[in-house]
Amino acid sequence: MATIGTAELSLKRIDTQRATHRAEDDEHTAVLREAEKGAVRVRAEVTAPLTEQAERDRSAYLAIVEAEATASARFGKRKARDAYRGATEQMQAARTHLRQVWEAEPPPTPQALSEWAAQVVARQVENDPVCATSTRPPKLPAPHRPRRPRPSRTAPS
Numbered sequence: 001m002a003t004i005g006t007a008e009l010s011l012k013r014i015d016t017q018r019a020t021h022r023a024e025d026d027e028h029t030a031v032l033r034e035a036e037k038g039a040v041r042v043r044a045e046v047t048a049p050l051t052e053q054a055e056r057d058r059s060a061y062l063a064i065v066e067a068e069a070t071a072s073a074r075f076g077k078r079k080a081r082d083a084y085r086g087a088t089e090q091m092q093a094a095r096t097h098l099r100q101v102w103e104a105e106p107p108p109t110p111q112a113l114s115e116w117a118a119q120v121v122a123r124q125v126e127n128d129p130v131c132a133t134s135t136r137p138p139k140l141p142a143p144h145r146p147r148r149p150r151p152s153r154t155a156p157s
Contacts, residue, residue, distance in 0.1 A: 039131075046128050047121060054117035057098060062110050064094045 064087070071080070071087035098106045102120040107113060125131050 043125060043131050046131050047125050050121045050124050051117075054102070054121050057101065058113045058117050061094050061098060061106060062113065064091050065110055 068084075068087040068091045071084040095106055098104075102124070104116070104120050104123070107116045
């Protein structure tokens with residue numbers, strides 16, 4: 001009869017331990033979900049101003065490309081050559097600016113600028129320290145493990 005009581009007690013302990021583990025798993029899952037939501041929020045906060053800046057830079061660059069194309073169509077007069085030279089210098093300055101700000105060479109065609117802007121923003125977000133820390137997994141609490149009673153180390157009498 002004593003063995004049945006011990007077996008029942010062991011089963012109850014196992015059931016209790018299983019319930020504790022389930023509760024810990026549920027808690028960890030909730031913490032991870034919150035961390036993932038936070039990472040998405042932080043990424044959006046960092047991406048928004050970068051996207052706006054990339055769009056402004058893209059628009060300015062397109063205007064300069066168009067001005068250079070317009071200036072190159074008017075050859076023949078000294079004034080036209082000077083205008084073309086000025087537009088070319090402005091174009092080179094704009095390319096240098098984009099290279100320095102975004103650490104990437106702007107595309108050769110205006111049609112590829114939107115895709116380029118999205119890529120450089122994504123790269124900037126990946127390298128942003130705020131986003132890097134928000135994507136790290138959170139530190140979860142240590143699982144609860146009840147301490148077993150230590151057997152006494154006294155010599156038998």
